[in-house]
Amino acid sequence: MRAIILAAGEGRRLRPYTVDRPKCMVEYRGKPLLDYQLGTMRRCGLNDILLIKGYCADSIKREGVKEAFNPRFDSTNMVYTFFCAEKYFDDDVVMSYGDIIYGKDILEPLLNSNDDFAVTVSMNWRELWSQRMPDPLADAETMKMSPDGRILELGKKPKSYSEIEGQYMGLWKASKKMMKEMIKVYHALDKNAVYDGKNYENMYMTSFIQILIDRGFPVKAVKVTGEWLEIDAAEDLNVKSGF
Numbered sequence: 001m002r003a004i005i006l007a008a009g010e011g012r013r014l015r016p017y018t019v020d021r022p023k024c025m026v027e028y029r030g031k032p033l034l035d036y037q038l039g040t041m042r043r044c045g046l047n048d049i050l051l052i053k054g055y056c057a058d059s060i061k062r063e064g065v066k067e068a069f070n071p072r073f074d075s076t077n078m079v080y081t082f083f084c085a086e087k088y089f090d091d092d093v094v095m096s097y098g099d100i101i102y103g104k105d106i107l108e109p110l111l112n113s114n115d116d117f118a119v120t121v122s123m124n125w126r127e128l129w130s131q132r133m134p135d136p137l138a139d140a141e142t143m144k145m146s147p148d149g150r151i152l153e154l155g156k157k158p159k160s161y162s163e164i165e166g167q168y169m170g171l172w173k174a175s176k177k178m179m180k181e182m183i184k185v186y187h188a189l190d191k192n193a194v195y196d197g198k199n200y201e202n203m204y205m206t207s208f209i210q211i212l213i214d215r216g217f218p219v220k221a222v223k224v225t226g227e228w229l230e231i232d233a234a235e236d237l238n239v240k241s242g243f
Helices: 033-043 078-083 104-111 125-132 176-188 205-214 234-238
Strands: 002-007 049-053 066-069 093-097 100-102 117-122 143-145 151-154 167-174 220-224 228-230
Touching: 002 033, 002 078, 033 049, 033 100, 033 104, 078 176, 078 205, 093 104, 100 167, 104 117, 104 167, 104 220, 117 151, 125 228, 151 205, 167 176, 167 205, 167 228, 176 205
Parallel strands: 002 049, 002 093, 049 066, 117 220
Antiparallel strands: 093 167, 100 228, 117 167, 143 151
């Protein structure tokens, strides 16, 4: 099993902290975000780790971590960045955004899932969002699940809290078999189409997952209630936590 961390982004909302470093190297409580993730992954026995770099790539170097590069980091988004590592899609893959912090209690349930495609869903997300902003509904995205725990919809703008049964974290796992299907779907997409308001090269990860759902691929929710953080803006660095 291989972990792939998306770390190509500039993180403009984290200025001035990202003037000379990418988002994943911004420090929370004196420690880079990336090092929280690497520590959690290794404690869970996940040692085959690949980092996809882009902005300020030379500022990231970690022993024992493989590297890939998105040369168009300044004009593309997460899905494009992810597929810059396509040659490494020859194993089960854990994909993680580079701007989140989580512990073993979040990652282990995902690793233990036997589903071909499993996505972590935070069930206590509102507690975190309430610390980050006065109106959590304004920033959150929809998450609708079936009674048996399959994700039916994610990543849309919600009209009410009833459309948010949990929150996508930016952390999922796909089997080697599913990775092959994802490659086929991605390259067959209409490159001139618009996906949730974005072009092909700037597609959101949630948009791509929704495409897979709409094409009949089962996407299973791994519901978690552990503590985690998303560091998306400078204000998020003030959020209190146990990390």
